[in-house]
Amino acid sequence: MAKKSRGAKRILVVDDERDLAELLELTLLKMGLEVDKAHSVSEGRALLDAHRYDLCLTDMRMTDGEGLELIRHIQARKMDVPAAVITAYGSTENAVAALKAGAFDYLAKPVSLDQLRTLVKSALRIDDAPAVQEGAQGARMLLGESAPIHQVLDLIDKLARSQAPVYITGESGSGKERAARAIHAKSSRVEKDFVAVNCGAIPENLMESEFFGYKKGAFTGANEDRDGFFQAASGGTLFLDEVADLPLAMQVKLLRAIQERKVRKVGSTIEEAVDVRLISATHQNLAKCVEAARFRQDLYYRINVIELKMPPLRELGSDIELIARHVLARLAHQNGMDEPEFDAGALTALLHYDFPGNVRELENMLERALALSDGATICQDDLQLNPAGSEPLGSAADGVGTLQDYLDRVEKQAILEALEKTGGNRTQAAKLLGVTFRSMRYRMERLGMKE
Template identity: 40%
Template sequence: MTKYSILIVDDEENVRKLLQKIFLKENYITHIASNAEEALHIIDTFQVDVVITDIKMPGMSGIELLNKIREIDISIQVIMITAFATLETAIDALKMGAKDYITKPFNLEDILLSVKKLINSIDSTDILDSHSKNSVNNINNSLSSDSISMRKVIDIIAHVADTKSTVMIYGETGTGKELAAHSLHFLSSRKDKPFIKVNCAAIPDSLLDSELFGYDKGAFTGAVVKKPGRFELANGGSIFLDEIGDISANVQVKLLRVLQEREIEHLGGTKTIKIDVRIIAATNRNLEDLVKKQIFREDLYYRLNVVPINLPPLRERKEDILKLANSFLSKASIISGREKKQITEAALKYLINYNWPGNIRELENIIERCVVVTSKEIITQEDLPSYITNYNPTKPIEKQCESLDSVIDNAEKEVLIKALKQCNGNRTKASELLGISRRSLHRKIIKYSIED
């Protein structure tokens, strides 16, 4: 089993020792540092997966440390802790790339849960987050389309972006729902205000309420300080509620009030807080069916469904595959520091023939793997995964592969084996070739039982 590494940075010795004891008990590799300079030395010397850092420290602050970490290794996840909690510092930390924000005195269970969520995200890829790093340019490039159905979507986004209307985005996994949400925000007058993302399916029902709406001191056991919710952090900007079809009945009631009254109350609080937030929601489920089954509130459905946007799957917009593939070739080449590769017409035909159950996300992953693994300047059909070149459109996709996860795993394993063979088993060179860290390569070798 892979052991993950936690770095605790705090100028208070008792805090460092307490957290170190807790994480050692949870079987994490644990490092401690009393200041940011020590922390940077540890990061330079050891593998670190998650950093938990105080904000206010002598010398370099936690915010400055966060910036340094982002420059060194963007894959390191950072949680900010402080006794000097303000809404402004929370927003600043989240804007700069912190994954969570916890106030002192803290609840140990909250910290453990936050770390576990981040650990689960390590080594996972998210095409949409990569798009957001250069938001406007990437939005323009990625939403450019020769497909009639997609051009209709682009027109709707352009028309409603700078309004207050609530938008409901529908689409299969990997079709670009989060990118569409980014577009709505960054093409509006709110673009300089916060854009807060919440994956409703990834947060347990028992915690989603407090995550969205915040809580007051004493609201529940362990709530020793007031904490703002995601709606407060998004005030003046936009909030993206992904997987909205998975929220509980209790959260549905509270969300309905937000949409109707534009106000919230902290969990355990009595004070009404007025908010100005543009709500964008998304789901890959059929909300109408959920309404009929009385799983999803009908009144909430109509409040969310003011402007519905339906993103077509890639198999229904195959005329965009060449443009998307070229865009991903450029992007992958820049990331890997290589000259842009070309793709042969024969290889492109295989891409167009394939059914793409993973949609745009799957296409980008395939292109990136081809770029980092292929030593030639031209990508041919031999460089594509066998499940794409062997795909037979006359057979149902489910009979050609066990699942989307197995398809992606098989392709990844194939690429790893090819890279290791090309580098004569040298893992350092193979990780550089693949554009991933050596620790990521090591975990994947264990995951797929690859003998190199």
């Protein structure tokens, strides 16, 4: 057992390959850390029960069992110990299994000492990460007191302590990027960049250079070296929105970058190491995309280690009023106005509306209502929505105009989804919808949508 250094972080290394265990120990000692070694699962379990550790680094397969047993032991006893596993080279299944069991991260054999140092530094910053305040940068970006929101916030707290890839699902406008930012804000990576990428907004011929960067002279117009999204997010979080829109050729390259934790710039002959936490999202059913051969199964399993499902706005009950008041206050402030009140009719209409476009639709709706209101009160007519909510065609008593209301809602939802896919780029959204930019602008104006 290594000699204890005063005030040093304490690491447990569990590996039945004594040479490798000694190499890991020497590397960690040079980092100023205290190290204990174990050469079996049973010995590692005993040390975990007897001492407090800041990190457990374990081999996946040993003579008397698997490293997963130690991870489950830590989880079952609620020990506040991040664990990382060492897996055989190319053993994707083992790495994914470890992350799902609760591992903080993993290393592939042969162990890269640079990657080991990066992993350890990241793990040991967990307890020292600054507390996230409730506000624009924290998890309270997701407002609400309902059970679905509490479940999301609880899972975000757990995900923030891990380096495992996260897959966020949910309808368009349900707050997937907000959730990703909340995970980043509460993680050990908060001091580094959060880089958000809309995969559906990048032309296919530019994807590789945008993701991995390029060298000067790699192609016409490459007048200088440039980093890509992976380099920009180094040490931080890379958020891939609408990941289902990635073409298959790019999926292969992304899979390699995730597995090897290295990228090669376009025009370069060498790979460079990158350290990013990957979070992906899409409103599509990725499993069905795999079945339809539009998304690689191996990439699906790599990014879908832990799933976070965002609830639609219509399932949040009274939280709808809370969120609406928050959005209205922000919009009023941006416009230099006093915040108006909702009358009873407006609140009832909001609570019964279906919100096919979720929070994004609510924001557009309230911006329009703010412009139409008298400045003191938002009434039901200012909202310009169908109070039946889940019955868009209305009843026979609704009279003439209900069909147009329904068609307007369908058109508006299609525009909202196109804008989300293109990151708000109206020119690209118009191309997706098969209309001209001028027609797109006219339709948005007619529907009262913000440009």
